[in-house]
Amino acid sequence: MTHVRWQHGGWEGWIDPGAAVDADACLARAAATPGRSSRHARTVRLGTLWVKTYPAPGGWRALRAFRMGSALDGVGLGAPAVVLAARRGDEGVLVTCDTGGEGLVEAVRRHAATPRAKRALLAALGAEVARLHRAGFVHGDLVPANVHLVGERFVFLDNDRTRRSRLLVFVTARRNLVQLGRFVVPGLTVADRVRVLAAYARGRGLSRRAHRRLARWLVRKTIARRCAIDRIAAETATRAGFRELMRSGGPFDPAVAR
Numbered sequence: 001m002t003h004v005r006w007q008h009g010g011w012e013g014w015i016d017p018g019a020a021v022d023a024d025a026c027l028a029r030a031a032a033t034p035g036r037s038s039r040h041a042r043t044v045r046l047g048t049l050w051v052k053t054y055p056a057p058g059g060w061r062a063l064r065a066f067r068m069g070s071a072l073d074g075v076g077l078g079a080p081a082v083v084l085a086a087r088r089g090d091e092g093v094l095v096t097c098d099t100g101g102e103g104l105v106e107a108v109r110r111h112a113a114t115p116r117a118k119r120a121l122l123a124a125l126g127a128e129v130a131r132l133h134r135a136g137f138v139h140g141d142l143v144p145a146n147v148h149l150v151g152e153r154f155v156f157l158d159n160d161r162t163r164r165s166r167l168l169v170f171v172t173a174r175r176n177l178v179q180l181g182r183f184v185v186p187g188l189t190v191a192d193r194v195r196v197l198a199a200y201a202r203g204r205g206l207s208r209r210a211h212r213r214l215a216r217w218l219v220r221k222t223i224a225r226r227c228a229i230d231r232i233a234a235e236t237a238t239r240a241g242f243r244e245l246m247r248s249g250g251p252f253d254p255a256v257a258r
Contacts, residue, residue: 003066006086011093013086014066019097021083026051026095041160045098049083052094054160059092061160066094068137068159075135077128078148078155099157101150105185112187119195121149126196128154129180130203133173136164142176144183177218182225184253190243222246230254 006015008023015023030051035044040058044051054061066085073079080096087093102110104125111118125147132139139146140161148155156162177200181193197218201211219242226245227237232252237245245252 003070003082006084010088011086012088013063013084013093014082015084015086016082019083021049021095023084023095026084027093030093048098050080050096050098052096052160054092054094056090059087059090062087062092062094064162065158065160068162068164069096071164072132072135072137072156072159072162077132077135077137078150078153079159080155080157094160099148099150099155101148101155104144104147104149105183107149108185108187108192118187118192122192122195123199124152125154126199126201127203129176130200132156133169133176133204136166136169138163138165138168138173139176139179142179144180144185147180174214174217175221177214178221178225181218182222182229184246184248184250184255186248186255188248190246193246226252 002018003014003016006013006023011023015021026046026049029046030044030053033044033046035042035051037043040061041052041054044053052062052065062085066082069079069082078099080099082094082096084093084095107121108118111121129142139156139159140163141158142156146157148157177197181196194215197215198211201214206214223237223242223245224234226232227234230252232245237252240252244250247253249256
């Protein structure tokens with residue numbers, strides 16, 4: 001995909017001329033359409049497009065997502081196709097094509113009744129995260145919602161905080177495993193989590209000792225994140241244990257608690 005420089009109405013950035021999208025109309029429709037807001041951005045779906053607007057001072061995120069998406073694609077990793085990425089002062093806008101496929105949680109649920117298929121899916125997931133890190137990338141928010149399965153290919157969404165740095169991979173890449181694994185997912189057992197980590201360890205070429213050390217660290221950090229985010233007392237989590245804490249349908253499943 002070849003992007004060209006784009007300037008209009010104070011906006012400056014990059015556009016895909018082959019997408020045949022009226023940027024002005026797209027931005028106007030996005031502003032008038034109800035969307036989903038977070039601390040850093042507002043996201044609106046317009047047909048087969050996603051429009052993400054970043055209020056000041058977060059406009060840099062739009063161009064970061066564009067650069068990182070291009071870099072991921074350049075090494076054969078999946079990322080949404082960018083139609084437009086631009087800034088106007090300190091605000092930004094990012095327009096991407098819908099990836100299609102299904103979210104990771106939906107994919108796990110669909111494969112849950114077929115153990116062999118589920119094992120293959122999870123092994124592929126661990127291998128793909130390892131490939132992401134081998135290529136020098138650390139995803140900014142590698143939660144299940146930001147991983148889609150399109151056919152047999154994984155696509156990494158929301159790359160506005162993704163960074164590429166061998167040093168960061170060495171220092172912080174394992175945090176992606178905590179982000180990915182801290183959620184209770186229907187159909188996902190502790191044994192399944194072990195399979196993901198085993199595939200990741202193979203993909204990173206970790207020794208057996210390093211693999212075990214990473215597993216122990218990951219259990220500790222996942223418990224700590226569950227406690228902090230879901231307001232579970234540390235003593236309660238310790239008594240319950242990791243398996244019960246992460247069990248779908250169990251007393252610590254947020255879906256059951258609601």
